[in-house]
Amino acid sequence: MGNADNNRMSALGRYYVKGHYGNKESNNIIFEEIESLVLFQVAFWPDTVSKVEKILNSELGIKKIPKPGSSIINSSASVIRVEPLKIWVTAKLEEDTSKADTPILDLSHSRTNLIIHGNDATKLLNRFLPIDLRENSFGIGAVASTMFHHVGITLWRTERGYHLFLPRGFSLSLFELLKKGAKQFGLQIK
Amino acid sequence: MTAKRLRSGGKIDRDKILNFTWDGQELEGYSGDTLASALVANNRRIIGRSFKYHRPRGITSSGVEESGAIVTVGKGARKEVNVRATTQELYHGLTATGQNAWPNVRFDFGSISNYFSKFLGAGFYYKTFMGIPPFEWGRGTKIWMFYEKYIRKAAGMGAASREPDPDNYEHAHGFCDVAIIGSGPAGLAAALELSKTNQDVMLIEQDFELGGDYLNYDSKSEDLARILLKINKSNIRIMKRTTAFGAYDHGTLGLLERVGDHLSTPLNYLPRHRFWTIRAKRIILATGAIERHFAFSNNDIPGIMTASSARTYLNRYGILSGEHIVISTNNDSAYIVSQELKKAGANVTLLDARASIPNHLKKKITGEGIELISSAAVSEAVGPSWVSKIKFAKLIDDKWINQGEKSCDLLLISGGWSPVINLISHRGSKAIWDERDCCFLPGHSEEAIDLIGSARGIWRIDDCVKSGINIKHALDKNKIALSKSYKVTENKGWENPIIPLYEVDISNKKSFVDLQHDVTTQDIRVAHQEGFVSVEHLKRYTTLGMATDQGKTGNVIGIALMAKALNATVTNVGTTTFRPPYTPISLGALAGRNTNDHFRPLRRTPMDDWNLANSAVMTHAGLWRRPWYFPVNGENISQSYIREARTTRNKVGLCDVTSLGKIAIQGPDATEFLNRVYTNPFAKLPINKARYGIMLRDDGIVLDDGTTWRLSETDYFMTTTTANAARVVSWLEELLQVRWNTLKVHITSVTDQWAGCAIAGPLSRKVLEKCVKDSDCVSNENLPFMGITSTFLFNDIPCRIARISFSGEMASEIYVPSDYGHVLMEILWEAAESLGGCLYGLEALGAMRIEKGHVTGAELDGRVTLEDAGLVKMASTKKDFIGSALRKRPEMIKAGRPQLVGIFPEDINATFNAGSIICDESNLNGHGEGWVTAVTYSPVFNHWIGIGFISGGYQNWQNKVAVAADPIRDKETRVKIVSPYMYDPEGKRHYG
Amino acid sequence: MIRIICPFCGERDHSEFTYGGDGSIKYPEIGATTEEWVSAVFERKNIKGKQLETWHHLHGCRMWIVVERDTNTHKIFRVWPADPRMIGGI
Structure with missing residues (x-):
């Protein structure tokens, strides 16, 4: 599959142009795109939680499903609780671990993963997202799905900054909006 | 020259001119x-x-209540009309003009209307121009419609720029524990107190300076500086130039931040306005109070303003607004004004309508050389264009009698104070009239909204500060809402009681209630005589309080006059409802960044760039952008789609179908779930097979159609129409969570995960063979009609292929993970082009599906049953499914319902329109017998064809002529009704 | 704008949700009689005051929830997952 992976093209593609934008005096927003995202979903039911935890443990060394609205960040992969009965894993899971009551789904191409950080990252995101991002509401490891200009998106916070999982089809349109909003803070696209 | 800037004083920066x-x-x-x-x-x-x-008109105030100095600011595309000069921050290079006047405000040709004004009273325009008797008895408002544009022109509100707005606007969201609105003495005291707690506080101020009433004092600068020092050091988030214009449910506030209205040169990366939505756990309104005028003859001419504004101009801006000043009041607040103006060098006469004025107050005033006349009020201002003298009167036996005159160059009015209770009123709290203090006070609210300071009728500055400090007790006791028994600080009323004063009626000269909308006392009385006695009717008939100032100073006067006319109390008359916005907000701010290309989010397929690079002309399908047609050699749309459809039917065509909804259905009960949702059986669908399925709503109407592929025992891949994708996902989730929560099934949208391309036409297998790694897997044996396979393209890209056909040709849909979409197109196109194939867009796709009689959202419009759509064979008789009960209601199965049919023109050279009504040729009337849902030129038949619905369907209309009537576009075409399956009805072409 | 406390996500703007329908309806089995279905689908009360309604956290966790809300004041009394398997959390 190595061959095929080289052919992956991000939805931002040629529109992702590195450089500095907007307010020249400052540099308070940084965009970084993670290309070739690997994202697998594991779904479960109340009575199959232990089966999922078994998979997580054997594949990633993570013992628990993270609590609602949170994630477990590991050196090899992270587990993000996106829905009550669904988690996302940022690592490839073997297809044959998919069982009827712990179905696995490859979503690697379904989202564009943009990291936003910098001094004014929270301010920028709250220009668009109607959720509470204050430190004690949305600290490192927090995860939430919310609405961005009528589009459902998922937001996850790590040490690197805010990870936005944007539905691929909408991601360029949303990226353009973010870019416009970020210029006032001084934007660096890395 | 009468007004002048003093040599010193004020809070302006005299170094910055x-x-x-x-x-x-x-x-x-x-x-x-x-x-x-x-x-x-x-x-x-x-x-x-x-x-x-x-x-x-001149300047009447110093704040948001301004009703006279309404001006136009800026020029060109940045021209802004109806700006209150009193709230427009001055900047270098500002350009402003008066408005509603020609050639200018000093000499205005339109002022001639003043001389005809007796004809222009309340309801004049309506009475005169709407339904003019006897010409328009019962015939509506044609004459009004004609004259309205001239009337609008004469009644000016300034002329807005016709150019597009060059500025950016944006939205923003905020969260806090406590939002304090207003940074006057009460608001600052509350903020300071809360800064000692761990509450997250926002302090919101509409002015460009914090301080509120502190700024109007000459003596409080140090107090203010000390407080601000502490506030600035605290964690309180301060928002200046920001108006809280509305309060909404559950602690939501709407704010408008004016980011760029004070900048000489707008910065292109900064928005002009920012529209905030704040969610506060608790809201504290420290919004202050607004001083009112009262009605007397010529009370609108320039040189008359509220008493407190003269104090603001003096102490905040270092301006003495007049030399010979008369102040007319009914309350204590004007006394300090008269003292300070006197001290600054003016001659001051104070008229106090009250008969009993305490001696110590009298002595203090007269001792400073101010003339004090008690039991007196101004009865007339004499102009014409600037006040030069006033007459004053005394109330004797309930009648005002003129007592004398005074020369002056400035008249100041204090007719009482109205607490700014707008925001709590937005929450449905009814204002309560307070007889003692002559004002509306905030009513009770169950919500976490508190008022402090003069917004709740506390008049002394020290008490205002106390009410701010005391808010901390409320928070400690009860974090959510004030307990009913708790009082922030008692509202003690005026030290010396205020008396009611709304009108001094002596002469019949114009006496204004609402200056901005030119509503006079006479208008109120006319409205009363004509029976408009409800305060809501009064408002609409006279337009009282309907100008941009929303009656901040005039409403109370109007209500009081109506009460008097009715011989009722103000409480009985009541007040109109305050509604957002408190002050006007720009439309640009409401739109934010969601304009032009970003009005709606654009959804692109992974092949978007590839399609554009291959000359696609694009169109919108819902939020998606899709290829419409691919013109070559300068073709127009018709030439292009006809060629595309023909090439596809004869050879092969490729079409981006990524926008179809794609849903993963997984879990042990997936099969049972699908069997309940679809009308046709799914229980026995073999692995690696696809099946066409129809879903109904509960009421038996068709919801959506699509194919579902069985990938494994418990894993399905469902496709839906582009239009219904999101709705179907929500519906399936509802069924699983709300109704069938014993089933173990998970639903996940995978629309964005997969890029899809349809390969249609007799050569489609040849294209596939060239593109996949193992060509055997696409042979007719391994991939028969409705078969599916998961395999690889020759360059190792994984793909899923299904032998399904929307065009009616031998066809497949091939899906790859989205990041490979462009590669998929390159590979497929290289193969298809070499075989003489084409790319086709939505128009050709539509043409081919109409020829086949395949339904889409245009047909499945929420009114159609399985029978209507000719799909009754899709309904299983061996199982129950969603909609199976209600689809059998009598109305749903009665004979003669409109059914899906094909439509040919009788004359094959004729055309007809989608949206036409189909009528019996003998009865071109009413709703007709049916309708046309879609038309196309058919490359197969070489004439126009259509599909639609008609009563009784094809059976009823065989050998009869109908007419496709389009009264809007004035077109009637004689048509034949045919079977909807116009092309290859046996479906031979997609096999083999 | 009202704010709804999603049992999974916490308090969010109502714009993230879509309104479902009457939360007091017990939908019959798919094989139930036409009469039962007519009653479930068409017969509705028009309540001024407290009512049960379903909402879908469409742009959030996609959970269907039951909201007890006062139609007059928008006051929300209780919110819980529509799926009884989810009550009490996982």
Whole structure:
């Protein structure tokens, strides 16, 4: 599959142009795109939680499903609780671990993963997202799905900054909006 | 010259001179000025012309309640009309003009209407122009419609720019524990107190300076500086130039932040306005109170303003607004004003309507050389364009009798104070009239909204501060809402009681209630005589309080006059409902960044760039952008889609079908779930097979159609129509969570995960063979009609292929993970092009599906049953499914319902329109017998064809002529009704 | 704008949700009689005051929830997952 992976093209593609934008005096927003995202979903039911935890443990060394609205960040992969009965894993899971009551789904191409950080990252995101991002509401490891200009998106916070999982089809349109909003803070696209 | 800037004093920065232009004249002001203060300092008197009568108007206040100095600011595309000069921060290079006047406000041709004004009273336009008797008895408002544009022109509100707005606007979201609105003495005290707690506080101030009433004092500068020092050091988030314009449910506030209205040169990366939505756990309104005028003859002419505003101009802006000043009051607040103006060098006469004035107050005033006349009020101002003298009267036996005259160059009015209770009223809290203090006070609210300071009728500054400090007790006791018994600080009323004073009626000269909308006392009385006695009717009939100032000063007077006319109390008359916005907000701010290309989010397929690079002309399908047609050699749309459809039917065509909804259905009960949802059986669908399925709603109407592929025992891949994708996902989730929560099934949208391309036409297998790694897997044996396979393209990209056909040709849909979409197209196109194939868009796709009689959202419009759509064979008789009960209601199965049919023109050269009504040829009337849902030129038949619905369907209309009537576009075409399956009805072409 | 406390996500703007329908309806089995279905689908009360309604956290966790809300004041009394398997959390 190595061959095929080289052919992956991000939805931002040629529109992702590195450089500095907007307010020249400052540099308070940084965009970084993670290309070739690997994202697998594991779904479960109340009575199959232990089966999922078994998979997580054997594949990633993570013992628990993270609590609602949170994630477990590991050196090899992270587990993000996106829905009550669904988690996302940022690592490839073997297809044959998919069982009827712990179905696995490859979503690697379904989202564009943009990291936003910098001094004014929270301010920028709250220009668009109607959720509470204050430190004690949305600290490192927090995860939430919310609405961005009528589009459902998922937001996850790590040490690197805010990870936005944007539905691929909408991601360029949303990226353009973010870019416009970020210029006032001084934007660096890395 | 009467008004002048004093040598010292004020809170302006005299080192920063700002040049600005007023009505073409170059003037100077200082940093810290408003446009109004700079105009006062430059002794500009006539600032505007009134709305209806074109009477000259001057500055009447120093704040948001301004009803006279309504001006136009900026030029070109940035011209902004109806700006209150009193809140426009002065900046270098500001250009402002008066409005509603020609050639200018000092000489206005339109003022002639003042002389005809007796004809222009309440309801004049309506009475005169709407349904004019006897010409328009019972015939509506044609004459009004004709005259309205001239009337609108005469009743001016300034002329907005016709150019597109060059500025950016944006939205923002905020969260806090406590939002304090207003940074006056009470608001600052509360903020300071809360800064000692761990509450997350936002302090919101509409002005460009914090301080509120502190700024109006000459003595409180140090107090203010000390508080601000602490506030600035705290964690309180301060928002200046920000108006809380509305309060909404569950602690939501709407805010408008004016980011760029004070900048000489707008920065292109900064928005002009920012529209905030704040969610606060608790809201504290420290919004202050607004001083009212009262009605007397010519109370609108320039040179008359509220008493407190003269104090603001003096202490905040260092301006003495007049030399010979008369102040007319009914309350204590004007006393300090008279003292300070006297101290600053003016001659001051104070008329107090109250008969009993305490001796100590009297002595203090007269001892400072101020003339005090008790039991007196101004009865008339004498102009014409600037007040030069006033008459004053005394109330004797309930009648005002003139007592004398006073020369003056400035008249100040204090008719009482109205607490700013707008925001709590937005929450449905009814204002309560307070007889003692002559004002509306906030009513009770169950919500976490508190009022402090003069917003709740606390008049002394020390008590206001106390009410702010005391808010901390409320928070400690009960974090959510104030307990009912708790009082922030008692509202003790005036030290010396205020008396009611709304009108001094002596002469029959014009006496204004609402200055901005030219509503007079006479208008109120006319409205009363004509029976408009409800306060809501009064407002609409006279337009009282309907101008941009929303009656901040005039409403109470109007209500009081109506109460008097009715011989009722103000409580009985009541008040109109305050509604957002508190002050006007720009439409640009409401739109934010969601304009032009970003009005709606654009959804692109992974092949979007590839399609564009291959000459696609695009169109919108819902939020998606899809190829419409691929013109070659300068073709127009018709030439292009006809060629595309023909090439596809004869050879092969490729079409981006990524936008189809794609849903993963997984879990042990997936099969049972699908069997309940679809009308046709799914229980026995083999692995690696696809099946066409129809879903109904509960009421038996068709919801959506699509194919579902079985990938494994418990894993399905469902496709839906582009239009219904999101709705179907939500519906399936509802069924699983709300109704069938014993089933173990998970639903996940994978629309964005997969890029899809349809390969249609007799050569489609040849294309596939060239593109996949193992060509055997696409042979007719391994991939028969409705078969599916998961395999690899020759370059190792994984793909899923299904032998399904929307065009009616031998066809497949191939899906790859989205990041490979462009590669998929390159590979497929290289193969298809070499075989003489084409790319096709939505138009050709539509043409081919109409020829086949395949339904889409145009047919499945929420009114159609399985029978209507000719799909009754899709309904299983061996199982129950969603909609199976209600689809059998009598109305749903009665004979003669409109059914899906094909439509040919009788004359094959004729055309007809989608949306036409199909009528019996003998009865071209009413709703007809059916309708046309889609038409196309058919490359197969070489004439236009259509599909649609008609009563009784094809069976009823065989050998009969119908007419496709399009009364809007004035077109009638004789048509034949045929079977909807116009092309290859046996479906031979997609096999083999 | 009202704010709804999603049992999974916490308090969010109502714009993230879509309104479902009457939360007091017990939908019959798919094989139930036409009469039962007519009653479930068409017969509705028009309540001024407290009512049960379903909402879908469409742009959030996609959970269907039951909201007890006062139609007059928008006051929300209780919110819980529509799926009884989810009550009490996982």
